[in-house]
Amino acid sequence: xxxxxxxxxxxxxxxxxxxxxxxxxxxxEGGTAARxxxxxxxxxxxxxxxxxxxxxxxxxxxxxxxxxxGNEVRFTVSSEEGVxxxxxxxxxxxxxxxxxxxxxxxxxxxxxxxxxxxEGPLGTRIRVMEWNIWGGGRSAGGEENVENIIEVIRHENxxxxxxxxxxxxxxxxxxxxxxxxxxxxxYTGTKVTVQPAHQPKNDNxxxxxxxxxxxxxxxxxxxxxxxxxxxxGIKIQLPDGQEVNLFxxxxxxxxxxxxxxxxxxxxxxxxxxxxxxxxxxVATDLQPRRxxxxxxILGENLPAYLAGDRSPIxxxxxxxxxxxxxxxxxxxxxxxxxxxxxxxxxxxxxxxAGFTDTYRWANPDAxxxxxxxxxxxxxxxxxxxxxxxxxxxxxxxxxxxxxTVDQKLPEHQHRxxxxxxxxxxxxxxxxxxxxxxxxxxxxxxxxxxxxRQITAVSTSEHVGYEAYRATDGNxxxxxxxxxxxxxxxxxxxxxxLGGTYHVTGLDYQTRTDFKPDGIITEYAVYVSSxxxxxxxxxxxxxxHDYSPKKVNFNAxxxxxxxxxxxxxxxNVASAAExxxxxxxxx
Numbered sequence: 001x002x003x004x005x006x007x008x009x010x011x012x013x014x015x016x017x018x019x020x021x022x023x024x025x026x027x028x029e030g031g032t033a034a035r036x037x038x039x040x041x042x043x044x045x046x047x048x049x050x051x052x053x054x055x056x057x058x059x060x061x062x063x064x065x066x067x068x069x070g071n072e073v074r075f076t077v078s079s080e081e082g083v084x085x086x087x088x089x090x091x092x093x094x095x096x097x098x099x100x101x102x103x104x105x106x107x108x109x110x111x112x113x114x115x116x117x118x119e120g121p122l123g124t125r126i127r128v129m130e131w132n133i134w135g136g137g138r139s140a141g142g143e144e145n146v147e148n149i150i151e152v153i154r155h156e157n158x159x160x161x162x163x164x165x166x167x168x169x170x171x172x173x174x175x176x177x178x179x180x181x182x183x184x185x186x187y188t189g190t191k192v193t194v195q196p197a198h199q200p201k202n203d204n205x206x207x208x209x210x211x212x213x214x215x216x217x218x219x220x221x222x223x224x225x226x227x228x229x230x231x232x233g234i235k236i237q238l239p240d241g242q243e244v245n246l247f248x249x250x251x252x253x254x255x256x257x258x259x260x261x262x263x264x265x266x267x268x269x270x271x272x273x274x275x276x277x278x279x280x281x282v283a284t285d286l287q288p289r290r291x292x293x294x295x296x297i298l299g300e301n302l303p304a305y306l307a308g309d310r311s312p313i314x315x316x317x318x319x320x321x322x323x324x325x326x327x328x329x330x331x332x333x334x335x336x337x338x339x340x341x342x343x344x345x346x347x348x349x350x351x352x353a354g355f356t357d358t359y360r361w362a363n364p365d366a367x368x369x370x371x372x373x374x375x376x377x378x379x380x381x382x383x384x385x386x387x388x389x390x391x392x393x394x395x396x397x398x399x400x401x402x403x404t405v406d407q408k409l410p411e412h413q414h415r416x417x418x419x420x421x422x423x424x425x426x427x428x429x430x431x432x433x434x435x436x437x438x439x440x441x442x443x444x445x446x447x448x449x450x451x452r453q454i455t456a457v458s459t460s461e462h463v464g465y466e467a468y469r470a471t472d473g474n475x476x477x478x479x480x481x482x483x484x485x486x487x488x489x490x491x492x493x494x495x496x497l498g499g500t501y502h503v504t505g506l507d508y509q510t511r512t513d514f515k516p517d518g519i520i521t522e523y524a525v526y527v528s529s530x531x532x533x534x535x536x537x538x539x540x541x542x543x544h545d546y547s548p549k550k551v552n553f554n555a556x557x558x559x560x561x562x563x564x565x566x567x568x569x570x571n572v573a574s575a576a577e578x579x580x581x582x583x584x585x586x
Contacts, residue, residue: 005109006047007036009061011070013117013439020067024113026050028057028104037064040115053106061113062096070115071122072398072431075099078110081330083364088398088431090122100401103368123396123433124238126211128358129158130316130390131405131425132250136167140377140417148412149420150176155409156427160236161187161208162248162316162390164423170206177208188213192232192248195219204229205248205317211236214243217305226293231301235311242396242434245306249297249317251346252289257321258374258385260284261342265383268338278342285321285345294346298353299473299579303447308584310445312394312432315355318423320387323357324348326366334367336383347389355391358428362402373426376406376419390428396435402428446504449580453498456578460487467493470575475512480574481565483517488571492564493578496531500559501582503527505552508542508563509577517570519544520563525551528560544569 007024026034033052038044059075069091077085077099085102131153137146146169153161154177163173174189181187190213192205205228215235221227233247260281267274285291306313327342347357363369366384374385392399406424408415451473458467458479465480470493481491497503510519522541526534537553561580565573 003050003053003104003106003109004047005034005050005111006045007034007038008045008110008112009038009040009115010044010112011040011115011117013070020115021064022067022113022115023062023064024111025060026052026057026104026109026111027060028052028055030055033057033104050104050109052104055104056101057104058101059099059111059113060096061098069094069097071118072116073097074114074116076112077102078112079105080107081105086361086364086399088400090431100362102365118437120437121240121434122437123242123431124240125400126159126238126430126432127157128160128162128314128316128390128428128430129153129156129425130162130164130388132164132318132388132421132423133169134165134377134421134423136165136169137173137421138169139422140420141415145417145420146172147176148409148415149173151412152405152409152420152425153177156405156425158427159210160246160314162246163206163208164204164248164250164318166203166206168201168203170203173206174208185210190216190234192234193228195221195228198229202229204250205232207234207246207248209234209236209246211238220301220304222296222300225289226296230293231297233305233315238432240434242432243311244432245309245311245313247302247313247315249315249319251293251317251319251321253320255284255287255290257281257284257344258381258383258387261322261340262381262383262385264340265336265338268340269382278340281340282342282344290319290321290346291349294349298349299448300450300452303450306445307447310394312392312396313355314390314392314397314430316390316426318388319346321346323360323366323386324351325357325360326370326384326386331366334370336370350391353393355393356397356399358390358392358399358430359386359402359404359426361399362428371404373404373406373424375422376424377417377422388423388426390426392430395438396433398431398433400429400431402426446581446583449497449499449501449582451577451579454580455496455498456493458491458493460491465574470578471495473577475509475576478511478513478574478576480511480518481572483570483572486571489568489573490564490566491573492562493575494531494560494562495578495580497559497561497580500529500557501580502584503537503553503555503558503561503580503582505550505581506538506561506563507577507579507581508549508551508575509579510546510549511574512546512576514546517568518572518574519546519569520549520565520567520573520575521569522565522567523551524564524566525553526562526564527555527558528562529557531560534560534562
């Protein structure tokens with residue numbers, strides 16, 4: 001196989017229109033394996049051979065003539081299998097910018113380097129740390145262990161710290177973190193789990209920040225499912241005025257996702273008959289509360305907290321499940337995977353909602369960087385167990401690097417216990433760009449109209465399958481048109497949104513009992529401000545399968561949305577859930 005590298009260079013921003021000359025090098029163990037001299041006008045791509053397959057390499061970007069490096073330089077290195085390295089670098093007057101390292105593959109390699117030019121300060125660098133400290137930090141060795149945990153935190157020196165299982169240790173951690181610090185570096189501690197029922201022993205979630213807290217979000221409880229023990233947050237303000245939303249998370253642990261994977265990997269490796277099918281493994285997310293909780297967080301809590309707020313988000317915590325990206329087909333043969341391809345729904349939903357898994361963004365090769373956080377105390381087992389995450393969302397955020405902390409400090413090596421907690425910590429370095437330093441207008445964030453405020457009526461419905469069941473937040477119930485006697489299509493369902501919105505689309509979830517009839521295959525959508533006069537907003541066809549369907553349109557000042565089923569399997573229509581998307585009115 002011929003090994004080649006294709007170099008590409010781009011420029012954008014205040015001085016991007018000026019012609020500039022750049023050189024790019026594939027620098028490997030044996031020296032320079034390939035190089036290119038490019039300009040940002042015309043000659044901006046070049047493919048050359050190399051002989052560095054299997055070597056540890058990096059990309060070096062420099063300039064020639066009077067050209068300058070961008071204020072922000074972004075590297076993306078890809079192979080035929082996908083991205084293998086990413087970096088964001090701020091040269092700050094240096095002669096060259098250097099990417100993170102990677103192992104050069106055989107075959108075609110692509111290197112894209114983007115230079116962004118901006119005048120003035122770009123933003124604020126911050127370090128974020130997430131750690132489930134296990135029983136208030138005492139489970140691995142009492143109060144002495146809490147003190148050791150504080151020393152680890154001080155060693156990592158985060159600007160923002162999310163703790164889980166903080167249980168009566170929040171004040172002690174805050175005091176220990178602040179000891180000896182000057183005023184401008186001191187932390188504020190925010191107890192997220194504040195409901196009286198959790199006090200004093202079960203104050204699970206805390207957030208510590210060096211930046212001032214401008215708002216603490218109120219408790220949103222879903223009876224029988226979740227409350228501030230599981231999710232909540234604050235808003236902080238960075239020194240340049242940019243605000244950031246911080247949310248701490250703990251998802252339900254039972255239906256132990258990693259346990260089923262670990263057992264299955266061991267059974268495959270040693271030729272033992274499997275206990276679980278792939279579907280049964282993934283169902284550990286579906287059957288317990290995890291999938292319900294993440295849907296509430298993404299579909300109700302965040303829209304309620306953020307309505308109209310376009311500030312970036314950092315959402316961290318113990319999700320008690322694995323990464324869909326890690327367990328994709330690309331990494332089926334990674335160490336500890338044994339050919340398994342698992343579509344983990346919780347983390348898939350996070351990605352679909354626009355969140356970035358910062359550890360995997362910074363370390364895109366899951367085979368080389370498994371990033372396990374479960375468990376440095378009990379042992380990592382047969383399968384990688386990455387269940388703790390730092391997620392980000394927002395065009396202002398750049399990921400600079402991410403790693404796990406799963407080794408004791410040298411001064412603690414004498415302790416008999418293997419680690420401070422049953423979870424490793426995750427640390428991510430970020431640049432939070434000030435929104436004013438970014439080119440163009442920020443795209444408007446989409447939200448879902450909360451289902452609790454929606455009412456629905458239909459032109460046809462069978463007893464037990466009424467219209468309201470398509471907007472009740474429960475995938476196990478559904479609206480279905482009358483089948484005995486058959487009332488043929490077309491039929492429609494009309495949603496009263498409970499308020500006026502700038503509507504941008506509708507999401508349709510087919511029936512989830514997977515019976516064949518009632519899948520809408522041809523549709524029309526109408527909108528109205530008063531419920532009497534309707535205007536067609538969209539029409540089209542959907543695939544005859546059980547996957548979620550979408551239609552996008554732009555309709556201001558809407559209170560009523562009508563979905564008309566023109567054709568459907570069995571000449572009937574059904575819907576497990578219908579959701580309406582909107583953007584806040586400026």
